[in-house]
Amino acid sequence: xxxxxxxxxxxxxxxxxxxxxxxxxxxxxxxxxxxxxxxxxxxxxxxxxxxxxxxxxxxxxxxxxxxxxxxxxxxxxxxxxxxxxxxxxxxxxxxxxxxxxxxxxxxxxxxxxxxxxxxxxxxxxxxxxxxxxxxxxxxxxxxxxxxxxxxxxxxxxxxxxxxxxxxxxxxxxxxxxxxxxxxxxxxxxxxxxxxxxxxxxxxxxxxxxxxxxxxxxxxxxxxxxxxxxxxxxxxxxxxxxxxxxxxxxxxxxx
Numbered sequence: 001x002x003x004x005x006x007x008x009x010x011x012x013x014x015x016x017x018x019x020x021x022x023x024x025x026x027x028x029x030x031x032x033x034x035x036x037x038x039x040x041x042x043x044x045x046x047x048x049x050x051x052x053x054x055x056x057x058x059x060x061x062x063x064x065x066x067x068x069x070x071x072x073x074x075x076x077x078x079x080x081x082x083x084x085x086x087x088x089x090x091x092x093x094x095x096x097x098x099x100x101x102x103x104x105x106x107x108x109x110x111x112x113x114x115x116x117x118x119x120x121x122x123x124x125x126x127x128x129x130x131x132x133x134x135x136x137x138x139x140x141x142x143x144x145x146x147x148x149x150x151x152x153x154x155x156x157x158x159x160x161x162x163x164x165x166x167x168x169x170x171x172x173x174x175x176x177x178x179x180x181x182x183x184x185x186x187x188x189x190x191x192x193x194x195x196x197x198x199x200x201x202x203x204x205x206x207x208x209x210x211x212x213x214x215x216x217x218x219x220x221x222x223x224x225x226x227x228x229x230x231x232x233x234x235x236x237x238x239x240x241x242x243x244x245x246x247x248x249x250x251x252x253x254x
Contacts, residue, residue: 009208012050016043017103024110037089040111044085052212053079057087059219061175066090067139069222070167072237073177074245075145076153077194078104078203080179083215090141093132093163095148101200114142116163129166136170143177146234150195153181153188154249156242161234168230173222176240178248180216186253189213218244 020043028036048055066088073080081092093114099105109115114128132142146159167174181192191210194203207213220240225233 006205006208009050010204013047013204013208016046016050017107019043020107021103024107028110036111040085041089044082044089047082048079048086048215051207051210053083053207053215054212055083055086055215055217057217057219060087060217061219061222063088065222066141066175068136068170068172069141069175070136070163070170070172071141071143071175071177071219072159072241073143073145073179074156074241075147075150076179076181076188077150077192078200079192079194079207079215080145081108081143083179083217084143084177087217088141090143091135093142093144104200125162129163130169132163132166133169136166136172146237150193152190152193152195156238156245159234159238161230164225164230164233168225168228168233172225174225174233174237175222176220176237176244178216178218178220178241178244180218180245180248182214182216182248182252187249188252216248218248220244 023039023043027039031039071084071088071090073084078098081094084090091112091114092108093116094108096115096117098108098113099115101108114132116125116128136142144163146161146163147157148160149157151157164174166172181189183189191206192213192215194200223233223236
């Protein structure tokens with residue numbers, strides 16, 4: 001794409017990121033929880049619009065059914081959060097690294113993101129699990145990416161089970177969500193993926209250079225957590241999403 005368009009898109013992204021900081025600092029303290037979510041939703045839609053990214057959401061549950069819900073989603077890119085927030089804004093559980101990202105880390109923290117260390121046996125993890133369980137018990141809607149890292153969109157990695165315990169303890173529903181970035185000629189659009197050694201700046205430039213893109217979000221049937229063990233719950237949702245991703249990839253190549 002023409003370098004002028006790329007420059008213009010990156011300029012707009014910088015503007016909207018700073019606009020987000022402005023809203024968090026000056027407007028959020030005076031907003032109700034509902035108003036905050038509405039602002040996050042509108043802001044997420046604006047970010048996606050700059051990149052000319054369209055979100056096709058399927059089987060989206062009504063808000064009345066998403067109280068005390070943990071959405072379980074495969075993880076491909078930092079765009080996953082914007083796509084979900086553009087449809088059903090809520091809280092997220094993210095890796096600790098995100099907190100250190102310029103501007104985006106600050107915005108994530110102000111949006112009540114729960115940051116989790118990648119290290120096994122981290123002393124603070126149980127406290128965070130308890131905190132998430134409490135939030136779910138009080139009606140929160142929280143999204144978890146249980147792979148623990150992102151992929152190129154062609155597979156779903158085995159799920160870590162720690163935060164599934166929060167759903168069980170919080171008497172919450174677990175709701176599988178598939179995030180799929182279809183390429184124009186079949187398969188997964190790897191330009192959208194933020195994984196491996198791809199830097200955030202390179203990701204932004206690559207996205208700005210695309211003419212357009214699509215994100216497919218599909219919500220599957222909610223799973224009741226009563227009487228479930230966290231490992232079984234993690235395996236069940238993993239099987240659903242890995243199977244559905246394989247089907248989505250096959251359809252895209254036909």
